[in-house]
Amino acid sequence: MSEIIENAKTNEAPAILEIYNLSKSYGDKSAVADLSFTVHAGELCAFIGHNGAGKTTTLKCVAGILSFDGGHIRVDGVSLEDDALEVKRRIAYIPDNPDLYDFMTGMQYLNFIADVFGVSEDLRRERIEKYSAALSLTEGEIGSLISSYSHGMKQKLALISAFLHDPKLILLDEPFVGLDPKASHVLKEIMRDFCTAGGAILFSTHILEVAEKLCDKVAIIKGGTLVTFGSMEEVKGNSSLEDVFLDMEDDEDDD
Amino acid sequence: MMIKALFRKQFAEVFSQFSKRSGTQNNSPRKGLITVIVIFGVLYVSLGMSFFTFSKEIFANLTSETYPLFYMMIGLIATAIGLLGSVFNAYTTIYEAKDNEMLLSLPIPPRRIVMVRVATLLVMTLLYSGSVLLPSFIAFLVYGNPTLLGGINAAFLFIPLILLIEAVTIGIAFIVAAAARKVKNKKAIVLVFSMALVLVFYLVYFRAQSFVTELTTIGSIPDAARYALFFYYSMGRASQGSVIDMLIVVVTGVGAFFLAYYLLSRFFVKFTAANKSLASKGKKGVVKAASLRFSLFKREWKIFSSSPAYVMNAAFFGVLALFVVPIVAIVKGEALRGALSMLAETFPRTNGGALAAAVVTIIGGMSCITAPSISIEGKRITLLRSLPIEPKEIFGAKIALHLAVLLPGILFASITLAAVLAVDALSWVTMILYPIAHTFFTAAFGLTMNLHFPVLDWTDEITAIKSGAAVLITVFGVMILTSVVGVLYFAFASFLSDGVYLAILTLLFTIADIILVKWLGDQGKRKFELLG
Structure with missing residues (x-):
């Protein structure tokens, strides 16, 4: 594990997300144990594991929603333990099933998020127009109550809100669930562009083909422990990510 | 089965x-x-x-x-x-x-x-x-x-x-x-x-x-x-x-x-x-910036006003009564003054101000918008907690909503009753200040109780609005406290004027308000950070 941290430290791009020895338990049950990895600026990192492996717990810990029992998390050089508020200013977090405010319209919600991050009217207008057009969310839809949205529309709105304040790190939990094929395609482009511009993304997914084609790095977690982490090429070698993942599952089962 | x-x-x-x-x-x-x-x-x-x-x-x-x-x-x-x-x-x-x-x-x-x-x-x-x-x-x-x-x-x-x-x-x-x-x-x-x-x-x-x-x-x-x-x-x-x-x-x-x-x-x-409707017919939304505090207040107002059950259970009757009672007092002014003069035979110093303030605060205390205000967030609390907002700002918005809804009625009732009873200057001032301190106390106490007893995993919002321990403890607790304070007046009525009695209550409730605000900023913040 210390090798991973050393490799991350020698990477030329600045580290955006650093997780060291993260541990989190729910009562007697360990959800995440001694987890360490780093994501640098410009990197798109997939976070893979079976259901209950600890992906969402890790993402929630990084987002400052869950307290953790041990370890350290730094975002853009800021320690989460020392200044959680500053960390939150630098990230955007979209949960797997975004429970947005049903009583607001889409625009009211975006205004609320932009107000929280202090985004100027001009900037928010520009970004709302850009991302809503890209994700095919019409003005009428954005002006409607969120309670009338489908799951996919909520997902799109949550994604627009994530880009409003130009964060350094975006945490996405299953971002492609509920999106139509076109929106999925656009989202991949947006994610790629965001990282090219110097941002970093950590996202969990069960769609291994997407992870394989889209990501620079991959972290595979099982039973709360990091099984493997590295560049996509290092991890999958000549086989597919799906084969690697399934082999790891089989190996663990044999053990 | x-x-x-x-x-x-x-x-x-x-x-x-x-x-x-x-x-x-x-x-x-x-x-x-x-x-x-x-x-x-x-x-x-x-x-x-x-x-x-x-x-x-x-x-x-x-x-x-x-x-x-x-x-x-x-x-x-x-x-x-x-x-x-x-x-x-x-x-x-x-x-x-x-x-x-x-x-x-x-x-x-x-x-x-x-x-x-x-x-x-x-x-x-x-x-x-x-x-x-x-x-x-x-x-x-x-x-x-x-x-x-x-x-x-x-x-x-x-x-x-x-x-x-x-x-x-x-x-x-x-x-x-x-x-x-x-x-x-x-x-x-x-x-x-x-x-x-x-x-x-x-x-x-x-x-x-x-x-x-x-x-x-x-x-x-x-x-x-x-x-x-x-x-x-x-x-x-x-x-x-x-x-x-x-x-x-x-x-x-x-x-x-x-x-x-x-x-x-x-x-x-x-x-x-039929509860569901399509999203495509909405008007174009307006991009508009606001300060964090105002934005949080608007969010609280939206949560409150968009839930008929919340409005009806947490405020409607209290606010209505705060406007009806003073009007009844104006209409029945003569009878009220007659009852007061009978009371004055036993308690010569009384001008009715303390009893009127007790009525206003008991009615005001029946409404508590903050007691379910954490619970009503439900699972959406994680969204709020993922944002860079100090919990004290969120608490402030919740208390501000309670004050914004209740204070107009409280002030109307207090001023009208003070005028009908034609009380002295000190009673006038304290008949206004005590209910304000009391209203703040109800709001802060309700929020404190909800941080102690949050209900976030509801499927029917009524369980958050009405059934939680926080709401019951707040409403009955404030009602009992306010009634006791009102009845205690008679123990002091022979040697304290209404104005002085209400000034003491104002001071005591203001101290309680400060203690609750300090608790919210310290322990309350920690409890909030464990939610979700």
């Missing part, structure tokens, strides 16, 4: 709300049940004693001719209190439960789902109406000299009465749902309809109540009263041992209930499905 499972789910949710404390993993259902029993025990004992005394006084004025008036009056009071327990919640409980779609997707007949929802409302009605019916029944046995048949009838009268109350409750929910079907802004129509129907009902109710009270002095019951209030008149006759009247009561109560239940079941799927 199926219906048993549904009932288990429904009541597990209701009772689990009482056993949850923030930051703990151990949620004991038994502890929750004990909390419910203790709270309702205190309520039953205090209300029971007053209704027992009230019943005794009624019997002192009754003749054999006017004997049915006892159960007419008790029936009307039980109806009003029972409706308070369920009428504001019926629409939300039946049509807006988050698990409606999930349950409808399962092989469960809709009437079974409705049955379980209605059962929850029935239990609430029974708990509320029981606080009147039980002590009245005991007083009836002690002072009413009932016949054997009259006693047996009286023992079972509560069943058709509760069913009739429930029929009215679900009837209102049904009308509201029918009206809201094709309206775009359903929440607003639900709120307006609920307010209108409840106001109409209570206007009719209070008219009937004063009519029955007048009858006790007439010495006979006119035919008009027998026909207009036939159900309640039959209750009275049944308590005299009339089998036919008992049958009339049973048939009316049970019949009304099953008719309402049939209509509800028949149109349940149609009305529930």
